[in-house]
Amino acid sequence: MKLLQLNNLSKWYGEVIGLNDVTASVSAGVTGLVGPNGAGKSTLMGLAVGQLRPSKGSIRVFGENPWNNPRVLGRVGFCPEGDPFWPNLTGHRFVSTLAAMSGLGGSNRGEAVLRAIDRVDMREHMNRPIRTYSKGMRQRIKIAQALVHEPDLLVLDEPFTGTDPVGRHELSQLLRSLAGYGVSILVSSHVLHEVEALTKQIILIDHGRFIAEGSVQDVRRRMHNRPHTIRVRVDHPRALAIRLAGVNEVGGLRILDDQTIVVETRTPEAIYDRLPDLILNNHDIVYEVAATDETLEALFGYLVDRSA
Amino acid sequence: MSEAAAIDARHYRRWPGQLRASRWTWLAIVRQGVRLQLREHRKRNLLLLSLGFTVMIAITLYILTALETLAGTKEAESMIGFIQAFLRVDLSGITRITELREVLWRTLFLVISKGQLAWVLVVVSMIGPGLIANDIRSRALPIYFSKPVTPSTYLLGKWIVIAIFVGAATFIPSVVGLIIGVAITGGLPTYTQNLHLLGDVALAGLVNMLFAGLVILAISSLTRDQRYAAGGWIALCLLSIFAQALLTESLPKEQTAGWLGSISLYRDMSVVDERIFSVREAWSKTDLPEGVFNNVLPEPMNVMYPVSVIAGLAILGAIICYRRVARFSKAAASVQ
Amino acid sequence: MTADANSIIFCDKLAKRYGSVAALNDVSLTIEPGVVGLLGPNGAGKSTLISVLLGQAPPTGGQARVLGLDIRRQQRRIRRRTGFMPENDCLIPGMSGTGYVHYAGRLAGMTHADAMQRAHEVLDYVGLEEARYRQAEEYSTGMKQRLKLAQALVHDPDLLFLDEPTNGMDPHGRQIMLSLIRDLGDAGVSVLLSSHLLPDVEQVCDRVVILTNGDLLAEGAISEMRKPHPTLYTVDYLGDEKAFTERLRQVDVAIHDRVTGELHVELPAAGELNRVLHAATDTDTQLRGLHPKRSSLEEVFMDALKRQEAR
Numbered sequence: 020m021k022l023l024q025l026n027n028l029s030k031w032y033g034e035v036i037g038l039n040d041v042t043a044s045v046s047a048g049v050t051g052l053v054g055p056n057g058a059g060k061s062t063l064m065g066l067a068v069g070q071l072r073p074s075k076g077s078i079r080v081f082g083e084n085p086w087n088n089p090r091v092l093g094r095v096g097f098c099p100e101g102d103p104f105w106p107n108l109t110g111h112r113f114v115s116t117l118a119a120m121s122g123l124g125g126s127n128r129g130e131a132v133l134r135a136i137d138r139v140d141m142r143e144h145m146n147r148p149i150r151t152y153s154k155g156m157r158q159r160i161k162i163a164q165a166l167v168h169e170p171d172l173l174v175l176d177e178p179f180t181g182t183d184p185v186g187r188h189e190l191s192q193l194l195r196s197l198a199g200y201g202v203s204i205l206v207s208s209h210v211l212h213e214v215e216a217l218t219k220q221i222i223l224i225d226h227g228r229f230i231a232e233g234s235v236q237d238v239r240r241r242m243h244n245r246p247h248t249i250r251v252r253v254d255h256p257r258a259l260a261i262r263l264a265g266v267n268e269v270g271g272l273r274i275l276d277d278q279t280i281v282v283e284t285r286t287p288e289a290i291y292d293r294l295p296d297l298i299l300n301n302h303d304i305v306y307e308v309a310a311t312d313e314t315l316e317a318l319f320g321y322l323v324d325r326s327a
Numbered sequence: 328m329s330e331a332a333a334i335d336a337r338h339y340r341r342w343p344g345q346l347r348a349s350r351w352t353w354l355a356i357v358r359q360g361v362r363l364q365l366r367e368h369r370k371r372n373l374l375l376l377s378l379g380f381t382v383m384i385a386i387t388l389y390i391l392t393a394l395e396t397l398a399g400t401k402e403a404e405s406m407i408g409f410i411q412a413f414l415r416v417d418l419s420g421i422t423r424i425t426e427l428r429e430v431l432w433r434t435l436f437l438v439i440s441k442g443q444l445a446w447v448l449v450v451v452s453m454i455g456p457g458l459i460a461n462d463i464r465s466r467a468l469p470i471y472f473s474k475p476v477t478p479s480t481y482l483l484g485k486w487i488v489i490a491i492f493v494g495a496a497t498f499i500p501s502v503v504g505l506i507i508g509v510a511i512t513g514g515l516p517t518y519t520q521n522l523h524l525l526g527d528v529a530l531a532g533l534v535n536m537l538f539a540g541l542v543i544l545a546i547s548s549l550t551r552d553q554r555y556a557a558g559g560w561i562a563l564c565l566l567s568i569f570a571q572a573l574l575t576e577s578l579p580k581e582q583t584a585g586w587l588g589s590i591s592l593y594r595d596m597s598v599v600d601e602r603i604f605s606v607r608e609a610w611s612k613t614d615l616p617e618g619v620f621n622n623v624l625p626e627p628m629n630v631m632y633p634v635s636v637i638a639g640l641a642i643l644g645a646i647i648c649y650r651r652v653a654r655f656s657k658a659a660a661s662v663q
Numbered sequence: 664m665t666a667d668a669n670s671i672i673f674c675d676k677l678a679k680r681y682g683s684v685a686a687l688n689d690v691s692l693t694i695e696p697g698v699v700g701l702l703g704p705n706g707a708g709k710s711t712l713i714s715v716l717l718g719q720a721p722p723t724g725g726q727a728r729v730l731g732l733d734i735r736r737q738q739r740r741i742r743r744r745t746g747f748m749p750e751n752d753c754l755i756p757g758m759s760g761t762g763y764v765h766y767a768g769r770l771a772g773m774t775h776a777d778a779m780q781r782a783h784e785v786l787d788y789v790g791l792e793e794a795r796y797r798q799a800e801e802y803s804t805g806m807k808q809r810l811k812l813a814q815a816l817v818h819d820p821d822l823l824f825l826d827e828p829t830n831g832m833d834p835h836g837r838q839i840m841l842s843l844i845r846d847l848g849d850a851g852v853s854v855l856l857s858s859h860l861l862p863d864v865e866q867v868c869d870r871v872v873i874l875t876n877g878d879l880l881a882e883g884a885i886s887e888m889r890k891p892h893p894t895l896y897t898v899d900y901l902g903d904e905k906a907f908t909e910r911l912r913q914v915d916v917a918i919h920d921r922v923t924g925e926l927h928v929e930l931p932a933a934g935e936l937n938r939v940l941h942a943a944t945d946t947d948t949q950l951r952g953l954h955p956k957r958s959s960l961e962e963v964f965m966d967a968l969k970r971q972e973a974r
Contacts (some may be wrong), residue, residue: 465753
């Protein structure tokens with residue numbers, strides 16, 4: 020069973036479109052949700068945690084409709100974007116108040132709250148008011164709030180915004196350790212390298228529309244209309260270039276400097292298959308082989324190119 | 328990333344021009360401040376409404392002139408009745424109206440300037456509260472203090488904005504009224520006789536600008552919400568009047584003659600205006616009985632008290648807004 | 664230490680204390696023209712440094728020069744030749760984009776005509792087309808950031824202070840902003856770029872300055888700070904994991920970590936990557952990438968912080 024299943028899912032607010040006819044599925048594990056501002060990421064998250072109701076189509080979380088469904092909501096934790104409201108509350112009060120509001124039972128609430136705070140490693144700071152927290156600590160206490168009822172799915176909207184490198188590093192560690200406990204995570208972020216370091220499973224949306232899902236390499240491979248470029252660093256690039264020129268699948272060759280050539284092709288598989296032999300037969304020494312645009316950043320640039 | 332590349336293609340071009348001396352930057356602040364205010368209809372209407380004072384002055388001066396020419400006739404009798412009602416002065420027995428011209432004109436401008444005090448309260452409460460508060464709220468101060476602008480330059484610019492509006496609501500209508508009046512009366516004698524009124528009107532306007540301007544800047548610098556500033560300004564003015572009224576009711580008269588009599592800002596300003604137009608002095612030179620003018624004039628009191636209150640508040644206002652703005656300028660780059 | 668005539672920023676034991684808190688602790692550094700990153704965790708003193716250099720907050724000790732001008736006595740001249748883009752929104756409500764940039768130019772001391780002409784030029788440059796006539800408060804995050812940059816550029820400064828210019832922007836908007844910054848650097852405008860997004864800094868800056876707790880932690884060229892690890896590689900492959908890893912071990916390639924389709928390996932010596940090629944051809948494995956491991960700016964930064972804590 021899929022964690023999330025979206026079927027022709029649409030959501031609009033009056034005339035404004037939030038999400039437009041999205042069909043996709045998300046399996047368990049960590050999933051990055053990326054897209055430009057206004058792409059519909061927050062809408063998708065709101066729908067997944069049952070805060071919003073689809074205008075059309077359906078969404079299934081753990082196979083069930085999350086809207087007004089306590090069975091699903093009990094298994095989902097949500098960490099919205101922005102600062103925690105009530106900056107004067109201590110971290111502990113903040114978490115326990117929200118836990119009480121979401122109807123968590125009285126006797127074991129205290130225990131659950133402390134467990135959640137321990138999870139995010141905030142026990143040391145839990146008796147200080149939230150306004151004294153750094154951005155990273157605020158994110159962590161918000162995550163604790165989402166963890167109190169031990170959800171199977173954690174939904175995080177832009178948790179990295181505004182955090183400094185130290186805070187971001189700790190946050191990533193935390194998410195990794197949560198994933199290690201078996202919690203599935205859906206996380207949106209503009210900080211693409213952080214998403215990339217966290218997971219290979221990406222969903223890309225733009226203008227409310229679904230664009231692509233899968234790993235960066237998978238998605239890149241499926242984009243047939245753009246030629247691939249592979250950078251190769253060897254000792255004798257010109258000799259290697261002569262060899263490569265004889266390979267049918269090579270569309271273009273550029274020599275960048277006295278070590279580097281860039282190979283352009285529409286079928287990178289063929290190049291990858293041939294390259295080791297070509298290098299070894301040339302008695303050359305290799306230093307690097309890399310597809311130049313197999314990064315989330317590059318992919319994002321291709322897929323949400325507004326000017327094109 | 329073709330859009331990024333497209334921008335790349337238009338490389339940055341250096342500007343070979345020269346900057347002007349920074350001592351003129353306050354002028355930019357004034358221009359921007361006035362333009363931003365005038366964009367709002369209700370604020371433009373405010374200035375239009377101020378011309379009501381001009382109309383009042385012109386009509387009264389016209390009547391006075393007519394009275395002079397009609398002296399002794401029946402029409403004059405009824406007109407005097409009208410003026411009595413308007414100025415709340417007992418004028419029965421006045422026959423040599425031409426000789427009283429100067430004192431009547433002085434009195435008229437004092438009455439008008441007292442009316443303008445209330446008007447200044449309204450104008451300032453609409454124009455002034457946002458002057459600094461909005462910059463604090465929108466965090467625009469770092470923009471000023473990353474440019475060659477000092478707190479004093481900034482405040483000078485902001486003060487001139489409020490001064491222009493106070494002037495446009497008080498000084499300008501009065502001056503226009505005076506010019507119209509002189510034109511109606513005709514003849515150079517009236518002009519030279521009342522030339523000093525021009526200076527008096529300017530001085531009264533300047534007192535308004537300094538006092539109201541500095542106090543509202545101080546209040547505006549203390550909050551990031553201009554509604555609080557407007558409330559604070561109105562409360563300050565009205566409460567001072569109420570407090571004074573209360574004290575006058577409950578205390579014997581001797582005690583309210585000094586400092587306690589200077590609590591009401593409205594009364595302080597009236598006393599100062601009376602001195603500026605020197606109405607009491609002018610009346611005393613006439614042969615009219617004592618007390619005829621009491622309804623128009625504030626009660627006599629030592630002018631030192633109200634002057635100290637007004638000057639003190641203005642100076643305090645200047646200190647407060649300077650310190651506040653200087654504090655923001657020092658922390659401009661830091662998180663606020 | 665003397666002020667180099669050519670340096671854009673020169674600090675000698677520069678200190679700034681707020682009461683008992685030291686926001687800057689005897690910072691001495693010289694920065695040459697170029698695009699320079701200013702890094703540090705929250706509260707490291709980055710904003711204080713910018714504030715002091717702009718002549719806004721007087722230092723409590725030491726001295727500093729910006730573009731050769733003394734920060735205590737020549738504040739106005741410094742601000743005429745520098746531009747500052749604050750981190751927070753700083754738009755004036757009720758103004759159009761053009762009006763706002765024009766106003767910034769006037770504040771800097773430009774004439775009306777100059778300010779108007781330059782306002783349009785820099786708005787073109789940052790890519791605010793028709794939107795320039797709209798009220799600035801209606802702008803999207805990315806447009807606001809670009810407007811803030813235009814405001815800092817209008818009087819053509821020689822040095823720009825940018826405080827978190829890419830904060831909150833989406834990846835696309837960030838790329839636009841970064842290419843603008845790089846282009847400014849190429850046009851001879853020096854930039855001091857304060858940012859938490861280290862890959863952004865890595866992309867546009869030549870050098871970085873790292874501050875923590877008011878202390879200068881490190882300063883230098885990014886290329887020198889990022890140490891290459893000539894024997895460490897990441898190998899992307901497609902094929903039988905067991906056979907491939909076994910063959911690699913036989914040719915003395917150590918395997919440190921493995922994820923599906925990805926191996927982190929260590930070669931017995933630098934320049935021995937051909938061993939991996941051999942292993943791949945021997946086992947019919949398709950190699951999809953051989954990436955030398957270099958420490959990223961992120962690692963350099965975290966390492967520097969750790970060293971500081973250890974002291």
